[in-house]
Amino acid sequence: MKKFRLFTPGPCAVPEEVLVEMARPFRHHRTDWFKGLMKQATEMLQQVLQTRNDVIIITGSGTAAAEAGIVGCNPPGSKMLTIEGGKFGERWGEIAQQFGIPVTRHAVEWGTAATPQIVSDLLKKDPAITCVMVVHSETSTATACDLKAIGEVTHAAGKLLLADCITSAGALPLKPDEWHVDVTITGAQKSLMLPPGLGFLGISERAWQVIENNKNAHAYYLNLNKARKMAKESDTPFTPAHLLVRGLVKALSILLEDGMESVWKRVAAMAAATRAAGEAIGLKVFSKSPSDSVTALCPPAGITVKDLRNELEKRYGIESAGGQDQLKGKIFRLGHMGYVDEMDTVLAIAALEQVLYKMGHKFDLGAGVTAAQKIFAERLA
């Protein structure tokens, strides 16, 4: 008997009901039936993203959605600022460079977050900057920033704010309209409980003004003006992965039945429980500003990430993530997104204890699970 248990920080576990929904008789998408699904999906995305702005659905990964936003928001004369503290932050700077967009790529130490102070200082230093892109939750380092505080700075300075919310939307509190986030970028395969293949952008009217005037943007498939025009009719400019849109409606209906405040609270508790469990069994939390959607832990001395992850997979079917680039071999990551609840988290912690115990790590067996249970008992009703 082998069960698969997806604890990677994306793709994340998908409800069986969503998979079955997508296996139903297959139909065409240029129909009222599909337009109805698109309308439902879009309205539910607005609720999940807590925005009244237009939400655009793109067939592609989160990177595709981010590229659409970056290219669209940077007409000639623009200058972008990216704050990069991990693999994904770096990617957004790379996209700007690939498209010839002037960009200041500001690196912060991996495991630390963009701060309002950093953004404020850089904007003062270079008034030519027209838009800022930050990562709300940097998946590669399991690190979150204070997006609300950064939004205050960019708003006061009159700059557009783009936020990579790929592993924050649906997991961490997020209120783009109140926080002055102009472009909220996310993907399907994290907290939204869908298999990968769709990217989403919530876009403010202020950002649309820039995008609409950017007619010569190097964008066709990822052209936001084309997408918005069709979205007004609950349609798409190019053939969408409409099976995934069908699954999305089911997935978001499950999520919204819980309600976002309730989901955020549960995710925060799962992350706190995982951090507390890690510390209780002698594992250091890597990030100096941990995200609640994913936890990065450092393995004990003498045990490699590779062996640890292999054992978790082999013995208990638990798929975890390792570190990327400079963090390869230094951390392993467990996600708190998607179709995973507090008892799944207990299961993962127990499995981690079993595996570490067998590998010779010294700690009080059960201490991690106990620490987690206390947090759940205290925090959740």
Place this chain on the structure above:
Amino acid sequence: MKKFRLFTPGPCAVPEEVLVEMARPFRHHRTDWFKGLMKQATEMLQQVLQTRNDVIIITGSGTAAAEAGIVGCNPPGSKMLTIEGGKFGERWGEIAQQFGIPVTRHAVEWGTAATPQIVSDLLKKDPAITCVMVVHSETSTATACDLKAIGEVTHAAGKLLLADCITSAGALPLKPDEWHVDVTITGAQKSLMLPPGLGFLGISERAWQVIENNKNAHAYYLNLNKARKMAKESDTPFTPAHLLVRGLVKALSILLEDGMESVWKRVAAMAAATRAAGEAIGLKVFSKSPSDSVTALCPPAGITVKDLRNELEKRYGIESAGGQDQLKGKIFRLGHMGYVDEMDTVLAIAALEQVLYKMGHKFDLGAGVTAAQKIFAERLA
């Protein structure tokens, strides 16, 4: 009892086995398991596309794949020629323009195809042209060109040839290596029997040389160099719609069990049967050079395309396609791609007869089906 029967020229009907395959327990894609699937899918795509060249899998529509090819193959100093005889031909010219690529957009009458003569004349007139893009099967007009003969012309002239094979691959005879097609572009949701969300490119070494030297192409998500680098490890640069890749392996295994020669023969018979049936009941075939993957018929005088399609859908669950742009209201289209065989074709023709009869069109009831049956009896073993 309502059954859905997908006869649109994409998305096309998907085998139930493929839908069920995608509903199986959901796993991660940065695994040996998924690399194995990618390797299988790529090798099977090479068989379907009859090429020994690298095949790239992109998460996105056929348009995304085409954009990757167009942008990649046109470094500074290039000039493109597009032959446009329908909505999709026009799209490829629009992409070139949107990316600032110098392009000669040559229009031919809708319903006629690019010919070797046209291509040869235009290449002689403008030696600055470096690459040519044609549509093998133009879905919007149900028209096919002689791609082999065009390949001879572009090869002799030393130009790259890009071909939109979105509704030809897996349906019409296609031999890119022999025919000197440098970039063979297709999508998942036509003859490859998958829901939409994946695009494919088969790329010749000659084209790769151009693409590899085009380092500053305005392409990140759709960057072919990034894709090729990862494809060497059966991996992808960005999170793929891996559920669809899983389905693809199943779908292509069904297709290849038949064998491509056998599939091509069946598709040609279904198209011939539909054209003969149309003529037998007084419906004109629109195209002057009909494609075998999709048939466009003109409705009889006094019956609108809208009413006809509505009746087909309402009474028999048959989803057909109307005309696009200048052909709106003038034609309706039935596809011969995907999970559809000769008896499905008989069913569609019988349904068309029933509906036309009720709508008052005068013809010998049964004449269309009889004409189709004769063709199947003669042509297929």
